[in-house]
Amino acid sequence: MRKIVVTGGAGFIGSNFVHYVYKERPDWHITVYDALTYAGNKENLKGFDENRFSFVEANICDEQAIDEAVSNCDAVVHFAAESHNDNSLANPWPFVETNVVGTFRILEATRKHNKRLHHISTDEVYGDLELNDPNKFKETTAYNPSSPYSSTKAGSDMLVRAWARSFGVKATISNCSNNYGPYQHVEKFIPRQITEILQGRKPKLYGSGENVRDWIHTEDHSSAVLAILEKGTMGETYMIGANGEKNNKEVVELILELMGKDSSDYEHVNDRPGHDLRYAIDSTKLRTELGWEPKYTDFRAGLKDTIDWYKNNRSWWEPQKVVTEEKYKKLGR
Numbered sequence: 001m002r003k004i005v006v007t008g009g010a011g012f013i014g015s016n017f018v019h020y021v022y023k024e025r026p027d028w029h030i031t032v033y034d035a036l037t038y039a040g041n042k043e044n045l046k047g048f049d050e051n052r053f054s055f056v057e058a059n060i061c062d063e064q065a066i067d068e069a070v071s072n073c074d075a076v077v078h079f080a081a082e083s084h085n086d087n088s089l090a091n092p093w094p095f096v097e098t099n100v101v102g103t104f105r106i107l108e109a110t111r112k113h114n115k116r117l118h119h120i121s122t123d124e125v126y127g128d129l130e131l132n133d134p135n136k137f138k139e140t141t142a143y144n145p146s147s148p149y150s151s152t153k154a155g156s157d158m159l160v161r162a163w164a165r166s167f168g169v170k171a172t173i174s175n176c177s178n179n180y181g182p183y184q185h186v187e188k189f190i191p192r193q194i195t196e197i198l199q200g201r202k203p204k205l206y207g208s209g210e211n212v213r214d215w216i217h218t219e220d221h222s223s224a225v226l227a228i229l230e231k232g233t234m235g236e237t238y239m240i241g242a243n244g245e246k247n248n249k250e251v252v253e254l255i256l257e258l259m260g261k262d263s264s265d266y267e268h269v270n271d272r273p274g275h276d277l278r279y280a281i282d283s284t285k286l287r288t289e290l291g292w293e294p295k296y297t298d299f300r301a302g303l304k305d306t307i308d309w310y311k312n313n314r315s316w317w318e319p320q321k322v323v324t325e326e327k328y329k330k331l332g333r
C-alpha cells in the first residue's frame, strides 16, 4: 500500500490519522478528500511535504469526484461523516445524505475500481447499556441505534457489510468509542466544557450526568485503524476501545479540578432527547488478533494535555465557539 485517500481528513479524528500515518509510514502518499463543512478545518493539516500529501476539496456524495479520487489510490480510509448527535436531532437530513448516500458512493467507487476500503464507524450503532450490565459491546452485538446520527452510521455499516458479501468489496469496519484529544470541535462534550471555563462560564451537564462514555485518546484510535487497514481480515468488524468508562459528572468534575476551579462549579441543563445511557467496548478481538494496545491509558494525563492545548490554541477554536453556543442556546442546552 502506497497511496491512500482519507475522507473526512480535515476533521478531528481524520486529521489525527493523517498526521499519524505521515509519521509512521514515510513512504506513503496521503490524499485528504474533504468537503470542509463547519467541522472541517485545513488548519488541522499543516506541515506536510507536497510530494507526500495532497488535498481534494469535494463532497463524498459527488459521484464523479469520488470516483476519480478512488481510481487513483490503493486504499480508502473513510472517516467523513456528520458526527454530532445534537445536530442530528435538530436537522437529520445532512446525516442521511452524508452518512448513508455518501458511503454508498464510496462503496460503488471502490467496487468499480477494486480498491481496499476501511470504514470508520461508532459504538453508538449498538444502542446503549444499563449501568450494571456486565456485557460490553462486541462485534456480534445486535444493532439498535437510538438517534438520527447513530441510525445513519448503522445504515452505512450495513451497506459496507452487504457490498463486502455480495460484491466482494475488500472492506473492513471499525466501531470505536468516544474520542478525546486536541483539535476536537467545541460542540463536543469535553472541548465544550474546557472552552466554557476558559471563557468564564460554567460547564453544562445534560440531565443528571450519570451517562457513561468509554473514552479513548484519538491517537489510539488512529493506531488501531492503521493496524486494521494493514492486518485486518476482509469483511470483518473490529471494536476499538481502551477501557475508559467514566460518567459525565466525573469528567466535568475532573476538568474543573485540573483547571483550578471548584469541582462542583457546573450547571445542569436540559437533557438530550433519547440520550443513550452507557457505552462500553470489549476490544478483545483487536487486541488478540491484531496485537493492538492503547498507549494513552492515563485519562487524567491525557485530559490535562488536552486542556493545555485548548488554552494555547484559542485562535483555532474561538471562531467556532460563538456559532456553536448560539445553537445550544436555542435548544436550552
Ligand code: NAD
Pocket: 007, 008, 009, 010, 011, 012, 013, 014, 033, 034, 035, 036, 037, 038, 039, 040, 041, 058, 059, 060, 061, 078, 079, 080, 081, 082, 083, 084, 098, 102, 120, 121, 122, 123, 153, 175, 176, 177, 178, 179, 180, 185
Ligand atoms: P468531525 O465532525 O470532526 O469531522 C468530519 C469531517 O468530515 C470534517 O472534516 C468534514 O468537513 C468532513 N465531511 C463531512 N461531510 C462530508 C461530505 N459530505 N463529504 C466530504 N467530507 C465531509 O468528525 P470526527 O469526530 O472526526 O469523526 C470522524 C469519524 O469517526 C466519523 O465517521 C464518526 O462517525 C466516527 N467516530 C467518531 C467518534 C468521536 O468520538 N468523535 C467516535 C467513534 C467514531
Ligand code: TDX
Pocket: 083, 084, 085, 086, 121, 122, 123, 124, 177, 178, 179, 187, 188, 189, 190, 192, 204, 205, 206, 207, 211, 212, 213, 248, 272
Ligand atoms: O454540553 C454537553 N453536556 C453533556 O452533558 C454536551 C455537548 C454533551 N453532554 C453529554 C452527552 C453525552 O452523554 O456528554 C456525553 C458526550 O457527548 P458528545 O460529545 O456529544 O458525544 P456522544 O453523543 O457520546 O457521541 C460521540 O461519541 C460517539 C461522538 O460525537 C460521535 O461522533 C461518536 O460516534
